[in-house]
Amino acid sequence: MAKRVILAYSGGLDTSVIVRWLVEKGFEVITYTADVGQGEELEEIPEKARSAGAVEAVVEDLREEFARDYCMPTMRALALYEGKYPLSAALSRPLISKKLVHHAHKFKADYVAHGSTGKGNDQVRFELSVWALDPDIEVLAPVREWEFKSREEEIEYARKFNIPVKATKEKPYSIDSNLWGISIECGPLEDPWQEPPEDAFEITTSPREAPDTPQYVEIEFDKGTPVAVNGERFSSIHRLVETLNRLGARHGIGRIDMVENRLVGIKSREIYEAPGATILYEAYRDLLSLTTDRFSFHYFMSHIPHEYAKMVYEGLWFSPLREALDSFNEKLAENATGKVRLRLYKGSVAVVGRESERSLYVEDLATYSPQDSFDHVAGMHFTKVYGLPLRVLGRVRKKFR
Numbered sequence: 001m002a003k004r005v006i007l008a009y010s011g012g013l014d015t016s017v018i019v020r021w022l023v024e025k026g027f028e029v030i031t032y033t034a035d036v037g038q039g040e041e042l043e044e045i046p047e048k049a050r051s052a053g054a055v056e057a058v059v060e061d062l063r064e065e066f067a068r069d070y071c072m073p074t075m076r077a078l079a080l081y082e083g084k085y086p087l088s089a090a091l092s093r094p095l096i097s098k099k100l101v102h103h104a105h106k107f108k109a110d111y112v113a114h115g116s117t118g119k120g121n122d123q124v125r126f127e128l129s130v131w132a133l134d135p136d137i138e139v140l141a142p143v144r145e146w147e148f149k150s151r152e153e154e155i156e157y158a159r160k161f162n163i164p165v166k167a168t169k170e171k172p173y174s175i176d177s178n179l180w181g182i183s184i185e186c187g188p189l190e191d192p193w194q195e196p197p198e199d200a201f202e203i204t205t206s207p208r209e210a211p212d213t214p215q216y217v218e219i220e221f222d223k224g225t226p227v228a229v230n231g232e233r234f235s236s237i238h239r240l241v242e243t244l245n246r247l248g249a250r251h252g253i254g255r256i257d258m259v260e261n262r263l264v265g266i267k268s269r270e271i272y273e274a275p276g277a278t279i280l281y282e283a284y285r286d287l288l289s290l291t292t293d294r295f296s297f298h299y300f301m302s303h304i305p306h307e308y309a310k311m312v313y314e315g316l317w318f319s320p321l322r323e324a325l326d327s328f329n330e331k332l333a334e335n336a337t338g339k340v341r342l343r344l345y346k347g348s349v350a351v352v353g354r355e356s357e358r359s360l361y362v363e364d365l366a367t368y369s370p371q372d373s374f375d376h377v378a379g380m381h382f383t384k385v386y387g388l389p390l391r392v393l394g395r396v397r398k399k400f401r
């Protein structure tokens, strides 16, 4: 019986060559392609896969599952890798891995395969996710071990086996795209001093070219989930994110340029475009600060965003720790119902207003007007007691000066 493998298939040159390469190695290949909002037509995928040698090609729309079960928890964690990257590529890997495992079981395959290289993060994410879900499945990564040293050699191989190769001139960039954002690397971006050329960006308008008048957006949240934009209600989260991507992209929002630490030890220069995620993070952070008590909010801010981002980036999605942090974040999200108003303008997004039926902001306590109901005498006593340790220290210091 032939060895059977489920291959994560994008339809690009690498994964098409992988199909044939695996067939030549004696595998029966079933391709798996997910729509995670990468914005590409997937209709031709099955035909492409078959002409490369696959016996079966599965294509699935995962946009809502991706948005609901991966992007939203990450937003609720306000997780940004190294304070900047909203983890778009990193988030799609565990979901795709889960589906690879599902189909491996369904088609009785002992192997799954992916097209990641040996120096990136994605190999780690795929493999750890698969092993966490089924440790008996073997993961193959042909790109790490095959003989091709260049794109030209791959094209030559593809031609030899009549695998259709797109004739269009390729951009010099390596791009990974989904609903939550676009990652762009390689080509001129490999020089970290060089400003990203305009043609590196896929969806955002240059802030320079963006409209000269600001646009206001109102986002409504229900228990930590965005449900409406400018009064229009969405029952589908991925549609709402798409809408924010469009609005944000028009105003040049969500461009990120950074040098980041990869898991394998190297630093790499990456740029990202994540207009929708950028807007949602700003909005959610603000709502959370309005509806969360000080103790919980400070605990959250100092313990969650960085830890959560590291876990997602480092391939630990299917870990009990991630689930436990989700429970914590969901607890805080129970109060995150309300509205945030933001201003989009030439690459910047600013929260300009917020309201919630569960708001902890009490105007009578905050005001400096005659309506003030704060007990100022209590403030005096509080300050005296709170400041006692430093006052005592001050006395001792003075003695020894």
Ligand code: ARG
Pocket: 087, 089, 090, 121, 122, 174, 175, 176, 183, 184, 185, 270
């Ligand atoms: N550096 C990002 C990450 O590790 C993006 C990698 C995605 N791949 C790409 N071809 N840009 O999550």
